[in-house]
Amino acid sequence: MKLNKQVNVWWSSEQEARSQQWFFEDLSNRYCLEQQEASEVGLPAVAKSNETTIAIFPEITYQQILGIGTSMEESTVYNLAKMSPEKRLEVLKLLVDQQDGAGFNLIRITIGTSDFTAQTFYSYNDLPEGETDFKLEHFSIQRDIDLGIIDTVQELLKLNPELKIFGSCWSPPAWMKTTGSMNRGSLKEGIQYVEAYAKYLCKAASAYESLGIPLYSMTMQNEPLLEIDYPSCYMSPEQQAELVVILRQELDAQGLDVKLWIFDHNFSDAWGYTTPILNNKAANEATAGIALHDYEGEPAIMTELKAAYPDKSIYLTERSLWGVYGADRILQFFRNWASSYNAWVTMLDSTIGTHQWVGTPDPTLLVQDASNTDHYWATPEFYLTAQFSRFIGAGAYRIESTLGSAESVTNVAFVNPDGSLVVVIVNQTELEQAYRLVAGGWQYGSSLPAKSAATLVIADRG
Template identity: 60%
Template sequence: MTETAASTKIAGDQVEVWWSSEQSPGDAGWFAGPMPNRYALEARPAIPLTKPAASSLATTILVTPAHHMQELLGIGTSLEETTIHNLARMSPDVRQRIIRELTNPEHGIGLNLMRITVGTSDFTAQPFYTYNDLPEGDTDFELARFTIQRDIDLGIVDTVKEVLAAAPDVRIFASPWSPPAWMKTNHSLKRGRLKEGDEYTQALARYYRMAIGAYAEQGIPIYAMTLQNEPLLETDYPSCHMPPERQKELAIALKAELAANGLATKLWIFDHNFEDAFAYVAPILNDAAGYAAVDGIALHDYDGSPSVMSELAAAYPDKPIYLTERSVWGTAGAARIAEYFRNYASSYNAWVTMLDSRIGTHQWLGTPGPTMFIQDADQPDRYWRTPEYDLLGQFARFLRPGAKRIMSTGGEQPSVTNVVFANPEGNLVATVINQTDEEQSFRLLCEGWQFTAALPAKTVGTYRWR
């Protein structure tokens, strides 16, 4: 006797489904105003879990929950000064609405990991500054003139406090773009290197520790810190070349500073591109003192392959890997995020949350692509979201900190790709990406059960089940 479809269902168990699609990914036309899109975190009819059956579908995804890999720290974006400058132009109610849309998992996308800058970066509306700017020729090894007052005056501190008030579980990590100019070989925030000598290493370690302490005094705990944004780059905005041997010395000195002052901030090394990651990280982590001082490895995706993260995970399994900077667009971008996670990234952070309709205000040397939020430069309370908000939400809204990535086959690149996590509360979440121009059907097999689904062209689907 043939079993009916109804009798093959797990009683009460279905797969919840949400879709988001791309629209003109990365197109500068988004700065001119919103565009219609097909799906934006749209809940779809649930799919039944059924007993396994033969399938003629070309793509089958095999999921093995018992085989779990890295733990997820979080997914987020940046609260660099450009974004905060634009938020500050808005009324308090609208600013609060955007914060909810970013951080609330029910009414937003549940981002829970935010990157801030130590002093200014290239994405700022302000003249470049640090917390210890001195007249040329002066030094201040005791940092008597250290202050974060500019961050207070510019509303950076208050905005971060607003985020934490709305979402207390958000974690903050910080990245510096340049040491104070007096510590550098060229006496400028642009380009240059940290001056040689232990007194400068110790002074910079003290400077970072004081920045962490000053934020803690404001009620903002800094969960982690990278030691130098893009340490292999010297360019005409705040930057500083820092070879691995010097970063190792700095990590050791800063770890001692933190311990002596009762601060638990974690230290992440590198904070630059895949291409140079292994060559930079190995000299630090192959040294016993360097290894002990380091809590994780931070990476950017502007050059090289994400596969180096898998190499680093195999070489240094006790040092989590974090994707601290990259913005991506469309379903190709969503597939790239899945690739980060499939290569052992424990986090993902987008870079720059809100530009205005005149692509402002920043001092980067290129032309940025559209951000998740775009503000009308002439009517600051008017804003619109790009599809990148929803596409990032296909991951962030459904994954909780502490989720474990579990083994899944990749599907077929010409059809769909995926990444699968098990949340701490026990549900499984598969994010499946269709980059093609046609609808793609697939079957997912997991622990004696399966479901089949059809995913529209240029769409990301999230599937959640127990």
């Protein structure tokens, strides 16, 4: 019996995971998205005693995948602007190219500044203290144009026309807030402020669309339970419920098909925040999905939310992860119904700059040499993230597979729109681990080096 299925395999490994040393030098790494020799599947057989068996059931499907990617926050754009045009283009290709790069197809941008910026904090409607502008007559995204954000996103879209962009806002304009500042505070009470902020977000989406950058979706407030000394804004779930309804109306009136994702904060607070919104009929109807961050709590909350609100998609909109523990965490996101994953902060430089976060960041996907700005290097996290993003296509569906265990290997499996199967396998242990895949009528056996991830693409021979 000829099975006629080919297996292509790529490996990436961790090295000095999360070490600050990656900011200062390009440490050597064993495997960097390295393709192994192709092979074929065989007939099912009795498992060897040292093998972990992963059973795959392609006929059992779960969520559809929107995309996997990173962020194009202003810190990264600022560092890109220091490069020669040729090197800048090289980096952008490395991010979105499906054949030779990471194949990122979902990019997060900030609506106004975030904490990761080299600039003075700004919104699109900054006014002298004490003034208001409810008609938004002074609205402008000119700063985004001047800083090269628009050019950068436009160039990414040229390199990958299928790329989807979503936006998140860190703070309303200062005049709308209780502090009179982009930092801390909350949106002022009163429907006039909710309406003004909805118009502000709608105008941002419209301005980007007019420049050839349609927003696929938007979160209305990054981390709405956080007040801190950078752009931030506390927003109660009740106020966000009002906002999502009014913003949906504003977008529809302008003919903008921008999907609205609520929350955009940690697993640990998801239930308390999302239920007052989604149990409100009008707010539920205006909401397309739930956005989550992974800084507190566990991914299992996403499965609970999906069970409670099955018509709402789940998105992992921000996390930075390192090593094979991080790769395993990403596969847990997908096994718990996430339809996307986005890394936060793409490229700082070797001075760990430039940003205005209150802490010291861990290594980013790419690092720029501050003394020679055309020189940069990729950290292992770039390659470990690409083990997912290069091979799992937009429109893929997660399929059923047995997990394995952290003591051997773990995995997550998908079927791509072209019918190929993709299985990402992670070995967090200090030893090489043997495994075998078993599906209807065939099996494939191999092993994975210590502290490494593998992606297997299984397809019929042409």
